[in-house]
Amino acid sequence: MITLKAEKEIIEKYLTEISFLSSDEKVQNVEKPGEGNMNFTLRVITNSRTFILKQSRDYVEKYPQVAAPGQRVLREAEFYQIVKNNEGLNSKTPDILKVDEENHIMLMEDLGESSDYTFLYKEGKVISESELKEIIYFMADLHTSFTIENVQEPIHNKDMRALNHEHIFKFPYEENNGINLEDILPGLATVGRKVKLDAELKAAVSELGDKYLADGKHLLHGDYFPGSWLKTTSGLKIIDPEFCYFGIPEFEIGVCLAHLYMAEQPHNFIKMAMDLYKEKAPFDDIVMMKYMSVEILRRILGLAQLPLSLSLQKREALVERAAMIITKY
Incomplete structure (x- = not known):
């Protein structure tokens, strides 16, 4: 399993390897979107769009000494998948763009400012x-x-x-x-x-x-x-x-x-x-x-x-x- 870092070169390499970026798409910047505790979370900014990348690890991101289930982001993806079946609830949750089960990574809609x-x-x-x-x-x-x-x-x-x-x-x-x-x-x-x-x-x-x-x-x-x-x-x-x-x-x-x-x-x-x-x-x-x-x-x-x-x-x-x-x- 890969462990991502908040560096645009590393993020671009990973996104290219999973065929998520278009042929002329380049990562211009990465930034922390908020004060989350549990996961490694980035806003990825390319020359054509922005989206959120989220990876769960076997510890809590804010408290690395605290162990946590590494597959938790996959359960989150399952929740969003179920909620898609209700239009009203789905409209209040972010869209899932891609799930990488092997590396416990989810790419999702950027909800903006x-x-x-x-x-x-x-x-x-x-x-x-x-x-x-x-x-x-x-x-x-x-x-x-x-x-x-x-x-x-x-x-x-x-x-x-x-x-x-x-x-x-x-x-x-x-x-x-x-x-x-x-x-x-x-x-x-x-x-x-x-x-x-x-x-x-x-x-x-x-x-x-x-x-x-x-x-x-x-x-x-x-x-x-x-x-x-x-x-x-x-x-x-x-x-x-x-x-x-x-x-x-x-x-x-x-x-x-x-x-x-x-x-x-x-x-x-x-x-x-x-x-x-x-x-x-x-x-x-x-x-x-x-x-x-x-x-x-x-x-x-x-x-x-x-x-x-x-x-x-x-x-x-x-x-x-x-x-x-x-x-x-």
Whole structure:
């Protein structure tokens, strides 16, 4: 398997070898298109077009010390292939141009100048009602449109699920996990210590983790948060479904709402999000709230930190409420 580098000569040589470039097409530049964590990703600019090149390796690009399933980009390609069968969902995802299975590389449509929605974590930033509707309807339509009954080859993605399971349901609760929460925010280690010593909470989280690992009926994006929502000149796009799998919708809804809470979006918007989803399909409110709470705990106390503007007091309040929801409901 080849390992690409962000050098235009290397990229042009590879693209020529796989017969992707036309006879008179030359790579003029390569650049990083965004702040992705998982994969080696480049915007390739030729004399006639631009496109995105994405390669997955057996480690996390941002954290090379963290092992990760090397074939994850192929699961992402499978997700896009399934979504092509729904015109509305397909219009909000990038087109796949070519997949190189041997080298774990995907070439895809360049969505142009864009920004993800992580700006929502900044103090005072609020999503628009129309954007919220699009985000929730995409999720609801995805879950209801593609199920194990109508998809010939459901995506199980067990290796990526195992990785996610480790970082969501186990890692934040380990006493010596290598994360210095004091470096993130002074006082946060004390908040984390209470969670790590709560045996009842850890047992309940472990049970939720077992349900996450079990196969479900509905196609999920798998990592549905502001970093996967893209604001482009042609509207909202959804990217990076490498954690996709067939599971229970409550996990995905919970993750989505957790980020609206951590981004301090108006409470009436969060209620609206739940109501918008329920226009399309029912879900179990309690199970959803438990997964929402697990996501809050892992983002505040785990490795995958967010650019939150929350004070220590607000983070502590979120952690305490999340623990209460998980153990008392």
